Amino acid sequence: MESVNNSMDGCDDIQGVLSTEVKSFFDSAPPLKDYDHFSEKLKLFISQNFQRSENQNSTRIVCVTSGGTTVPLEQRCVRYLDNFSSGHRGATSTEYFIKSGYAVIFLYRRGTCQPYSRNLGEETFLEYFEPSKGTEIQVRQSHDEEVKNAVRDYHTAAEKGMLLKLPFTTIFEYLQLLKLVALSMKCIGSGGIFYLAAAASDFFVPWDSMAEHKIQSSGGPLDMRLIPVPKLLSVLRNEWAPSAFYISFKLETDSEILLNKADMALKKYGMHAVVANELTTRKEEVVVVTSNKKITVRRCHQDEDVEKPLIELLIMQHSQYIQQKQLGNAYL
Numbered sequence: 001m002e003s004v005n006n007s008m009d010g011c012d013d014i015q016g017v018l019s020t021e022v023k024s025f026f027d028s029a030p031p032l033k034d035y036d037h038f039s040e041k042l043k044l045f046i047s048q049n050f051q052r053s054e055n056q057n058s059t060r061i062v063c064v065t066s067g068g069t070t071v072p073l074e075q076r077c078v079r080y081l082d083n084f085s086s087g088h089r090g091a092t093s094t095e096y097f098i099k100s101g102y103a104v105i106f107l108y109r110r111g112t113c114q115p116y117s118r119n120l121g122e123e124t125f126l127e128y129f130e131p132s133k134g135t136e137i138q139v140r141q142s143h144d145e146e147v148k149n150a151v152r153d154y155h156t157a158a159e160k161g162m163l164l165k166l167p168f169t170t171i172f173e174y175l176q177l178l179k180l181v182a183l184s185m186k187c188i189g190s191g192g193i194f195y196l197a198a199a200a201s202d203f204f205v206p207w208d209s210m211a212e213h214k215i216q217s218s219g220g221p222l223d224m225r226l227i228p229v230p231k232l233l234s235v236l237r238n239e240w241a242p243s244a245f246y247i248s249f250k251l252e253t254d255s256e257i258l259l260n261k262a263d264m265a266l267k268k269y270g271m272h273a274v275v276a277n278e279l280t281t282r283k284e285e286v287v288v289v290t291s292n293k294k295i296t297v298r299r300c301h302q303d304e305d306v307e308k309p310l311i312e313l314l315i316m317q318h319s320q321y322i323q324q325k326q327l328g329n330a331y332l
């Protein structure tokens with residue numbers, strides 16, 4: 001059971017331990033491949049979106065995290081632990097944010113659902129097409145509309161420079177990328193949103209104590225020590241991009257504890273909203289928990305995405321947040 005420390009006593013100690021844990025996580029993690037490449041892409045994406053806006057204060061960029069992270073058990077990884085998440089929430093939300101004029105940095109787990117193609121089943125993908133005259137290929141009549149809509153919407157978003165996709169697999173890659181994105185988004189101030197739908201691993205094997213080669217089953221039962229992944233939400237919120245609007249998620253399988261846990265996360269990490277969802281009903285309804293209310297959001301129809309009303313509500317809250325910030329600044 002997580003506990004909330006409301007007293008100021010011992011806060012410095014907790015901060016101290018936290019920053020040591022965070023520092024040692026990043027110091028010992030294998031360096032992110034493509035760091036320079038991602039960093040360049042981010043710089044360009046953010047500056048293009050600044051230029052596209054009427055003025056710097058109206059730039060709206062959201063970092064959507066999506067999919068589960070893995071924890072490798074060997075450095076030359078054959079086996080790993082995984083966290084459940086299909087990436088559907090992140091991919092769907094990305095589409096609605098873009099539709100509302102937000103540019104999206106989509107931080108996603110390789111191989112999970114992607115914006116615009118989430119409804120085109122991977123396993124049946126080839127059935128969407130058929131050979132036509134000579135060497136040509138055409139979209140089957142039965143799938144014509146969905147394929148054309150997906151292709152058109154994806155290309156429109158990409159051409160307008162509203163979608164940047166950055167992939168991760170392991171918890172090491174995810175947290176390094178999140179840090180890079182957060183530091184790059186600091187300049188956007190209150191126009192930035194972090195929408196943290198990824199299911200991040202809670203425990204990991206530190207890189208320097210991890211076996212290098214494939215662990216041999218001939219060695220008998222496997223003893224392995226996993227340590228907690230440092231909770232980076234506070235660092236993200238307070239240090240890396242302190243003016244942004246923060247939305248995190250809480251997933252539980254026991255509805256009895258869900259709202260309580262969401263409330264605790266809201267207070268403990270200073271989130272602006274926590275979206276509480278239960279595993280089996282997550283595509284039908286969620287509860288948005290804020291400091292003064294809990295709002296249940298349901299899809300109206302079986303064919304509708306719950307993300308449609310969810311993103312509408314969150315954008316409204318984000319706009320109020322920006323207004324409050326601007327009013328606050330006007331009186332400084």
Ligand code: PMT
Nearest residue numbers: 085086087088089196197198199200230231232248249251
């Ligand atoms: O992908 P789908 O199949 O559509 O499912 C969507 C979902 C159920 C995965 C999604 O809606 C959801 O609930 N995601 C969060 C899952 C979760 O329980 O996360 P968590 O309790 O491990 O973390 C809570 C929050 O802290 C999350 O927003 C997470 O991104 C963030 N976190 C967690 C650990 C960590 N070290 N750093 C973090 O920032």
